[in-house]
Amino acid sequence: MKYLLTYLLCALIVSATFAQNPKSWFPDNQLTTVGAYYYPEHWDESQWERDLRKMSEMGFEFTHFAEFAWAQLEPEEGIYDFAWLDRAVALADKYGLKVMMCTSTATPPVWLVRKHPEVLKTHEDGTKMDHGSRQHASFSSNFYRSYSLKMIEELAKHYGNDSRIVGWQLDNEPYTNTDYGPDAQRRFREWLKKKYQTIDALNKAWGTNFWSGTYTDFSQINIPKHKQWGMNLYQRLDHGRFCDEETSSFLDDQAKVIRQDSNPEQWITTNYIPYYDARYIGQSKELDFITYTRYMVYGEHPGIGLKGYRVGEYSRIAMANDYFRPLSPLYGVMELQPGQVNWGTIDSQPLPGAVRLWLWHVFAGGSKLTCTYRFRAPIYGYEQYHYGIVGTDGVTPTRGGLEFQQFMDEINTLRAAYTGSAVPSEYLERKTAVLYDPDNTAAISQNKQTRLWDTESHVLKYYKALKSFGAPVDFIRDTMDFSEYPVLVVPAYQQMSLNTTDKLTKYVKAGGNLVMSCRTAHQDEFGHLWQAKHAEPIYDLIGAEIEFFDLLRSYAPDTIVTPEGNFAWTTWGDILNPSTGTESWGTYSGDFYAGKTAVTFHQLGKGTVTYLGADSNAGDLEHSVLQKVYKRLEIDVENYPPGVIVEYRDGFGIAMNYTDKPFEMPVPESKILIGEKTIPTTGVLVWEID
Numbered sequence: 001m002k003y004l005l006t007y008l009l010c011a012l013i014v015s016a017t018f019a020q021n022p023k024s025w026f027p028d029n030q031l032t033t034v035g036a037y038y039y040p041e042h043w044d045e046s047q048w049e050r051d052l053r054k055m056s057e058m059g060f061e062f063t064h065f066a067e068f069a070w071a072q073l074e075p076e077e078g079i080y081d082f083a084w085l086d087r088a089v090a091l092a093d094k095y096g097l098k099v100m101m102c103t104s105t106a107t108p109p110v111w112l113v114r115k116h117p118e119v120l121k122t123h124e125d126g127t128k129m130d131h132g133s134r135q136h137a138s139f140s141s142n143f144y145r146s147y148s149l150k151m152i153e154e155l156a157k158h159y160g161n162d163s164r165i166v167g168w169q170l171d172n173e174p175y176t177n178t179d180y181g182p183d184a185q186r187r188f189r190e191w192l193k194k195k196y197q198t199i200d201a202l203n204k205a206w207g208t209n210f211w212s213g214t215y216t217d218f219s220q221i222n223i224p225k226h227k228q229w230g231m232n233l234y235q236r237l238d239h240g241r242f243c244d245e246e247t248s249s250f251l252d253d254q255a256k257v258i259r260q261d262s263n264p265e266q267w268i269t270t271n272y273i274p275y276y277d278a279r280y281i282g283q284s285k286e287l288d289f290i291t292y293t294r295y296m297v298y299g300e301h302p303g304i305g306l307k308g309y310r311v312g313e314y315s316r317i318a319m320a321n322d323y324f325r326p327l328s329p330l331y332g333v334m335e336l337q338p339g340q341v342n343w344g345t346i347d348s349q350p351l352p353g354a355v356r357l358w359l360w361h362v363f364a365g366g367s368k369l370t371c372t373y374r375f376r377a378p379i380y381g382y383e384q385y386h387y388g389i390v391g392t393d394g395v396t397p398t399r400g401g402l403e404f405q406q407f408m409d410e411i412n413t414l415r416a417a418y419t420g421s422a423v424p425s426e427y428l429e430r431k432t433a434v435l436y437d438p439d440n441t442a443a444i445s446q447n448k449q450t451r452l453w454d455t456e457s458h459v460l461k462y463y464k465a466l467k468s469f470g471a472p473v474d475f476i477r478d479t480m481d482f483s484e485y486p487v488l489v490v491p492a493y494q495q496m497s498l499n500t501t502d503k504l505t506k507y508v509k510a511g512g513n514l515v516m517s518c519r520t521a522h523q524d525e526f527g528h529l530w531q532a533k534h535a536e537p538i539y540d541l542i543g544a545e546i547e548f549f550d551l552l553r554s555y556a557p558d559t560i561v562t563p564e565g566n567f568a569w570t571t572w573g574d575i576l577n578p579s580t581g582t583e584s585w586g587t588y589s590g591d592f593y594a595g596k597t598a599v600t601f602h603q604l605g606k607g608t609v610t611y612l613g614a615d616s617n618a619g620d621l622e623h624s625v626l627q628k629v630y631k632r633l634e635i636d637v638e639n640y641p642p643g644v645i646v647e648y649r650d651g652f653g654i655a656m657n658y659t660d661k662p663f664e665m666p667v668p669e670s671k672i673l674i675g676e677k678t679i680p681t682t683g684v685l686v687w688e689i690d
Helices: 001-015 047-058 083-094 109-114 142-159 184-198 199-206 233-258 315-327 354-364 399-416 424-427 438-448 455-468 499-507 536-542 618-634
Strands: 033-037 062-065 098-102 163-171 267-269 290-294 330-336 371-373 430-437 473-476 487-490 513-518 544-550 560-564 564-580 583-590 597-604 607-612 612-618 646-647 652-657 672-673 684-686
Touching: 001 438, 033 290, 033 399, 047 083, 062 083, 062 354, 062 371, 062 646, 083 098, 098 536, 109 424, 142 184, 142 233, 142 290, 233 438, 290 315, 315 330, 315 354, 315 455, 315 473, 315 583, 330 354, 354 371, 354 399, 354 652, 354 684, 399 672, 399 684, 424 607, 430 455, 438 455, 455 513, 455 612, 455 618, 487 499, 487 618, 499 513, 499 536, 499 597, 499 607, 513 536, 513 618, 536 597, 544 597, 560 597, 560 618, 564 583, 564 597, 564 618, 583 618, 597 618, 612 618
Parallel strands: 033 062, 033 371, 062 098, 098 163, 163 267, 290 330, 330 371, 430 473, 430 487, 487 513, 513 607
Antiparallel strands: 544 564, 560 564, 560 583, 564 612, 583 597, 597 607, 646 652, 652 684, 672 684
């Protein structure tokens, strides 16, 4: 319970405007709820009742309407037609399905686009998007923002007090709004003026004395050409922040309009793709909670073993769970892959059992709802060949559909066994936070120093090690409370303010245990290098100086030597000079600084600081050092193989196997509710906690 309350406290620090206790929407004993997208406008109305009845019979508890239906909701300017949607809502209610209502702002109708072409996004090269796809309208178009809110207001007036409508989804998979049109240009200048107040403050922040870049008035500033070599890095970074804020503020505007005409029992959310350089995720303060979209098998990730691509990369759901959960009082998954997709690089069939595995993994992280795109497989349009819960005949369940049905049956088993929210004490003792700021990732991407660097891959080396320990992990921001976490990992936190450095120091002196990685605190919060020694503000914190850093060629890796083993590295290495009393846990080998320190450990106040100065090639150094830290701290950890994930929630333990080999989980037979101790590939084991 203390663990769950920590999640809630951290979320409230990030966003304090949630309208209602989320337990009133998703009671604890419900555990989770499952739904499916349905598009009445895609099918003959004579089939609606059959489809919604089938959805209910398979165990789904809600459905999802009107996501891309603006042309049907407003067929002519100012003429609204909700009659067809009313009939669909009535049929859903007839079969016990709650309805999630969606705003259709991802797909404006053609009459709007043709009458007001200025709503279309303009690319950097001056070309415009056109009608016929989605997300082609700009959130920076003043007309588009204002007109779309009129449509949303009408929708909210019609359904805002309808008890059959459980909540609202805004837009669909909103992402960074990048537009080079005239409205975007004006709004960018206004945004800069609001942020900096004076042109002198902007010049200082951007360092415009460099290359004669000085401005004398905000009207001189254009949207930066990102493809033009040498553009001011801080101007580009601010433009990215502006584009993200255009997205988050548009969602906030939608939520405000809905809330004026809806009752508090209806929640408001949106569904994000988990981009870890996206600042808009968690930025909209008017949402009640957030959800994410996740597809696992589409040709990009090999998984584990020869056929692992049919199961997917296990960290994709794990990290999304742990990233989204602390940003919101609760989280859900709005689109979970039901089977084969049509838009990937290689659209393979998932392995039998994979869909059910993903459902359990989403649930294991704490999700309160899961929805799938889509109930019926489409027979026309861009997403032909994309699986649904039922196939193109509209009747026959797909394998993934049957796995959704199995999962929902199994959740009913857990509901019957639910007695509370117990979590093992040893699980809580391993609780770890990762300090993460997407703005840091965006800033590093602009100036990598080596093409071999990848921030997400670097973070995953620490994250995967922590999950192998069986540690519950939260990705947190520097505005949140550090004190509830015995261990705090800070990977590649390049932009770090003195306030954050001071906060970390206080955390350690009070008894916290800090693990910091290379490429941390090189710059202040404005992205400027310190007018001091390299990364000097953290020297007292880490108990060492960073003499310099080095970057190797891919064909010439070197080695870090530790008592636990030798580890190859290539991408980044901070060469350290430990202070008196600081332990050296590893040294460089193979180049002109052979024998210099790569890893340090020292005590500061009641806590400890470990600095891992290199990014290893395989993540084995990160795993070894973290393992040594936890052993030094006398925190017991597990040793799960990569691809085995174990989590606890609501009085249940859940183990999942993404590997290509069976895994034996030491659980008493008498406690097992679902599965067996020997967990096969794609298998799931669920047991009761004492």
